[in-house]
Amino acid sequence: MTAVLEVSNIRKSFGGITAVNGVSFDVQEGEILGLIGPNGCGKSTLFNCILGQLTPSDGEVKVDGKVVTGMRPSELNGLGVSRTFQLLQVFPKLSVRENLILAGQEHQGNMLSRLFGPSDAGLTGAADQMIGFFKLDHLAKEPAGGLSYGQQKLLDAAMAFMGGPRLVLLDEPAGGVNLTMLADLKDRLTAINREKRATFVVIEHNMEFVMSLCTRVMVMAEGKVLAMGSPAEVRANPAVIEAYLGH
């Protein structure tokens, strides 16, 4: 198997505080890696270092064997790396369909051809397909800002898949989503993973969601990797129980 993502000895300091301290791991093609740990352990900072939102103080990130450390998020997206954020990040004034078209348009031709091409960048069909896939059909024309929190979370996730990414990093996709929608979200992610061989790294606090979705789980504590293994191994790890899961 090929490593889609290789993270080597990533460190990120803010003044005297080291948020991420020498984290290394890799993610194989088609894998779903869960990333768990207590609040403030450096999960989101690690995501931001991988995705170019922050420049790591030290270490290296590779995507498909290519060094991408410090690359801008837009360039990474062009390489097939996508993400969702911990807090909702949809464009409230645009409709659901337009949000999805926007999420995919930069993958269509170049800047000049997009200007002179169709106004939807030829993506209405793909957007509607994604809308159907995430069961948002009746909301296609609604402004995203008018959707419920759970629906916006689904839209946020759907947007991450519009460019046909190889690697998607999802930051707390289940946060604040009700049980029915959570089951839908898990189904959708599993289906995309199986059908498109997309690779995921998922930060999540919902243990049931993580353990049932992920093929491997990495636990972080105080900026370092505490444990790594299958969901069953991690659940049984005494250090993880002590630091995060509890008895």
Add this chain to the structure above:
Amino acid sequence: MTAGKYLQIAFGVVVIAALIIVPMNFNRYGLFILSQWAVMTIAAMGLNLTLGYAGQVSLAQGAFVGIGAYSAAIMTSNGLPLIAALGVAIVLCFAIGWILGYPALRVQHHYLAFVTLAFSTLAFLVFRNEDWLTKGIYGISNIPRPDVFGFPTRRPLPFYYLCLGSLGLVSLAVWWLIRSPWGRAFVALRENPIRALSLGIDTRRYTLMAFAIGSALGGVAGTLYAPLTQYVDPVPFSLALSLDLLMMVIVGGAGFFFGPFLGAMIAVLLPEWLRFTQGYYLMIYAVAVILLLIYSPTGILGILDRFMAERRTKVASALRAVTKSKLETAP
């Protein structure tokens, strides 16, 4: 097409017809004011693109109108056609706007406003002090009005039609631009640049482009301004014009296509309509603008947008209630 759409089209046709027919009976001054409205609307449309759609604050739009006006004044006074001046003004303002966009990659909001304000002051000083080019405080007079396809526009009515036609062409171009993927990217840049970046949108390039295109439209407006007044000096292109244009965009509704039309109407026409109040007209005008912005910070079109959004919500709620009751009563 829905009945609402037909109504909108009918309204648009009536307004365009009125703008063509009604001014035929206007005197010289009325035509001058209406031409000025068309010119300022073009400049405000440029700023609306930069500020309203792409969210980049600029206090330099007046300077770009000045650059356009001086390009037209200098070139046409030396016997060159206005269309050549238009080309030069567009290229010059686009390039300077692009360069002015660079600070926006590092600073935002009021910091960016100060950067653009500094540029506005710099441009004003060039207009005033570089006598060899701009004739300084004496200005450039006797600026000729062009012939368009062989038709002279020396008289006020034909020149008004030239301004109106130009406004029509610019409106079509801007409408097309904001409906294109670029327009969507500009909105993304304004609403959430971090998310936009993560979706592959090159926010740096779009920021520069928003500045450059907006500035170029300022140049287009300036190219018409010079033959409209037939005299240019530095005073009209001071910071006050940039602030006026900013007010037009904010009052009309930043980020709304028709915002600049309404904003320019209020800034250019309302003071004229209030002249019967004699010395009080500027005060009344100022109070009206303050009250409007307190009631609706998103401008006049913001009120309409809010009303439409509330109506949409009510209709959607009613539809949901009907669907729910049907489901509940189903056997």
